[in-house]
Amino acid sequence: MASRIRKRKTLSYAKWGYIFILPFFIVYAIFQLYPLLTTFIYAFQSVTKVGTNIVNKGWNNFANFQYLFETNDWAKTFGTTMIIQFMGFIPQLVVSLLLAVWFTDSRLKIKGASFFKAVIYMPNLIMATAMAQLFATMFQATGPLGQILLKEGQSLAGMKWGLRWLVAFINFTMWFGNTTILLMAGVMGIDDSIFEAATIDGAGPIRTFKDITMPLLMPIFIYVFLTSLIGGIQMFDIPQNILIGSYGSGGDFRQVRTIIMYLNAFLGTSKNFGRAGALSLILFVITSVLSFVIYKTTATDMSAARAKKKAAKKAKKVNA
Amino acid sequence: MYRDENRGIFWSKFYMKARTVLVYTVLILLSFLCLITIYLLIAMSTKSHLTLITPLKPNDRWAVLRFGTSFGKNFGSIFKTGPGGFESRYNAKFVTSLGNSAIVAIGATFCSVYFSTVVAYGIHMYRFKLRNAAFTFILVIMMIPTQVSTTGFISMCYKFGWIDHLFPLIIPAVASPVTFFYIKQYMESVLPFEMVEAARVDGAGEIRIFHQIVLPVMKPALAVQIIFAFVGSWNNYFVPQLLLGKASKRTLPVIVAALYSASNGSKDMGLIYMVIFVSIVPLTIVYFIFSRYIMKGLTLGAVKG
Numbered sequence: 001m002a003s004r005i006r007k008r009k010t011l012s013y014a015k016w017g018y019i020f021i022l023p024f025f026i027v028y029a030i031f032q033l034y035p036l037l038t039t040f041i042y043a044f045q046s047v048t049k050v051g052t053n054i055v056n057k058g059w060n061n062f063a064n065f066q067y068l069f070e071t072n073d074w075a076k077t078f079g080t081t082m083i084i085q086f087m088g089f090i091p092q093l094v095v096s097l098l099l100a101v102w103f104t105d106s107r108l109k110i111k112g113a114s115f116f117k118a119v120i121y122m123p124n125l126i127m128a129t130a131m132a133q134l135f136a137t138m139f140q141a142t143g144p145l146g147q148i149l150l151k152e153g154q155s156l157a158g159m160k161w162g163l164r165w166l167v168a169f170i171n172f173t174m175w176f177g178n179t180t181i182l183l184m185a186g187v188m189g190i191d192d193s194i195f196e197a198a199t200i201d202g203a204g205p206i207r208t209f210k211d212i213t214m215p216l217l218m219p220i221f222i223y224v225f226l227t228s229l230i231g232g233i234q235m236f237d238i239p240q241n242i243l244i245g246s247y248g249s250g251g252d253f254r255q256v257r258t259i260i261m262y263l264n265a266f267l268g269t270s271k272n273f274g275r276a277g278a279l280s281l282i283l284f285v286i287t288s289v290l291s292f293v294i295y296k297t298t299a300t301d302m303s304a305a306r307a308k309k310k311a312a313k314k315a316k317k318v319n320a
Numbered sequence: 321m322y323r324d325e326n327r328g329i330f331w332s333k334f335y336m337k338a339r340t341v342l343v344y345t346v347l348i349l350l351s352f353l354c355l356i357t358i359y360l361l362i363a364m365s366t367k368s369h370l371t372l373i374t375p376l377k378p379n380d381r382w383a384v385l386r387f388g389t390s391f392g393k394n395f396g397s398i399f400k401t402g403p404g405g406f407e408s409r410y411n412a413k414f415v416t417s418l419g420n421s422a423i424v425a426i427g428a429t430f431c432s433v434y435f436s437t438v439v440a441y442g443i444h445m446y447r448f449k450l451r452n453a454a455f456t457f458i459l460v461i462m463m464i465p466t467q468v469s470t471t472g473f474i475s476m477c478y479k480f481g482w483i484d485h486l487f488p489l490i491i492p493a494v495a496s497p498v499t500f501f502y503i504k505q506y507m508e509s510v511l512p513f514e515m516v517e518a519a520r521v522d523g524a525g526e527i528r529i530f531h532q533i534v535l536p537v538m539k540p541a542l543a544v545q546i547i548f549a550f551v552g553s554w555n556n557y558f559v560p561q562l563l564l565g566k567a568s569k570r571t572l573p574v575i576v577a578a579l580y581s582a583s584n585g586s587k588d589m590g591l592i593y594m595v596i597f598v599s600i601v602p603l604t605i606v607y608f609i610f611s612r613y614i615m616k617g618l619t620l621g622a623v624k625g
Contacts, residue, residue: 013445013447013526014448015448016526017442017443017445017447017451018442020439020442020530021438021442021443021454023435023438023494024436024439024458024500027435027491028461031473032466032469032492034476035472035475036468036469038472038475038476039469042472042475049478052483054478095346099347102347107336110344116347116350116351120350120351120354122607123354123357123358125551125600126357126555126600127554127555127573127576127599128555128573129573129580130361130573130599133592133596134357134361134364137364138360143384144376147381148381173354176350177354204332204335205339226463230463230465233465234467234558236557236558237555241580247580260467260558263470263471264558264562267471268561273471277471280467280469280471283465283468284464284468287463288463288464291463
């Protein structure tokens with residue numbers, strides 16, 4: 001028995017590490033990495049879908065990119081995506097932060113907190129396509145809210161900013177609960193005694209938020225910001241289904257035509273996989289640059305936050 | 321520094337009162353917004369097609385909030401095989417469609433939650449050469465939107481004849497970086513090495529330790545990710561609408577969009593809202609089974625600053 005234990009102690013467990021991570025990497029290689037590389041190769045080739053066959057006519061001298069840059073729709077649709085994303089995301093961040101702070105504030109003791117927490121997540125349960133349809137029904141010219149908000153002869157498709165606000169509002173409704181839950185986790189992860197020390201020092205809610213909650217919340221805040229940004233770039237279901245009778249059009253001015261709707265048109269309608277590949281490659285470059293920039297600019301913030309946390313802990317010790 | 325104190329007792333009491341009023345006002349408004357959308361969907365599913373397409377009279381526009389009398393009829397028509405029913409409009413049985421959605425959602429949820437825990441455990445517990453490289457790699461791919469590889473993915477499915485199959489919507493979930501990241505964070509805060517070491521001394525094998533010790537400890541985090549993954553997969557629309565052509569193979573979001581975009585003469589809005597209503601029911605059940613873990617689980621899984 002003793003020898004067995006000694007033998008076990010010298011056993012190397014490294015091989016188990018590889019065994020445990022293997023399924024993830026095999027599946028990733030087959031279902032995401034291989035398709036990703038195919039997509040990038042298609043970007044430089046003339047590839048179409050005929051019936052159920054993929055027809056590849058080989059390299060085509062950047063013709064796909066030439067087409068994309070001539071129409072410039074990739075930039076327009078990307079711009080539109082970002083505009084709508086931030087129209088919904090900024091109010092969403094503000095509201096979610098407020099809620100996260102309120103739900104976790106021990107002095108506030110919200111009655112029915114668990115009811116509110118359960119309710120704010122519920123719109124996320126509804127499929128986005130259905131959500132878009134429901135709001136479209138309410139806000140179209142004949143709908144109950146459309147009758148109030150739209151002027152005579154106006155249609156939802158003909159409203160440039162109105163339609164954008166509607167899409168942003170649906171995004172907000174669907175996602176603020178989710179963001180609140182994530183941020184709440186971050187606030188709850190902060191040591192309670194830091195808040196107590198702040199209260200003893202006489203800091204009010206606003207000061208506590210600015211000098212303690214926010215800096216310490218920074219890592220999860222960045223996580224939420226980045227994942228929401230990536231999620232926002234993928235915006236598709238809602239703008240695709242928002243206009244009853246002209247699905248996927250994006251409105252009279254293409255005011256809600258997002259970049260994934262543009263990609264979808266290549267894949268689903270014109271079946272031009274080469275152009276789809278080129279657009280995907282552009283999208284890949286944009287997201288990589290954005291992620292990198294955000295990561296680099298916030299990495300310094302993170303170390304500042306860590307310094308602040310240390311200072312706060314020191315202050316706590318002095319108080320005690 | 322001591323701004324609040326200087327305000328005096330009166331002001332600080334007033335301030336707290338005002339804050340309480342603000343808190344409840346905002347919470348009630350937001351809850352109203354969330355509940356009214358669900359209420360409207362339910363109310364819509366009780367109305368007949370004619371009521372739903374007739375423009376509301378300006379003096380009675382809030383009729384939209386009233387319940388109709390066609391709930392039974394709409395519910396009947398999603399299962400009806402004759403003319404006007406779901407099957408004759410869509411060339412597929414509603415039960416089959418519901419089944420497709422269930423298979424995809426349950427399969428994808430299992431794959432993403434189980435295997436994310438497996439890989440998180442592998443990276444958390446074992447020291448091996450490629451450990452840091454593997455971790456960094458997953459963090460990097462987390463930032464790539466899945467749509468970027470969709471073109472290649474769809475073309476691969478055509479090449480291998482995987483169109484109209486459900487498994488291409490399930491198996492890829494094994495590699496879910498976002499789920500992995502969350503579970504890894506949680507694991508760091510609840511799973512001490514000593515616990516695993518003790519089990520090893522008792523002679524338990526690595527796979528048994530994972531299933532009998534690690535998984536139970538991880539329950540709250542798994543519950544949270546089960547909700548997120550199930551909801552995400554159940555409502556997934558982009559890839560399924562490109563992949564599933566045959567009516568009998570489609571999942572519910574694809575069907576809802578297709579039913580909507582049918583020409584006006586051949587659609588039944590009452591039926592569509594009933595399909596939406598029924599499709600929310602399984603999600604609500606999953607949500608209420610696991611949601612009590614959401615609050616508890618996230619407390620412990622918090623990312624420490």
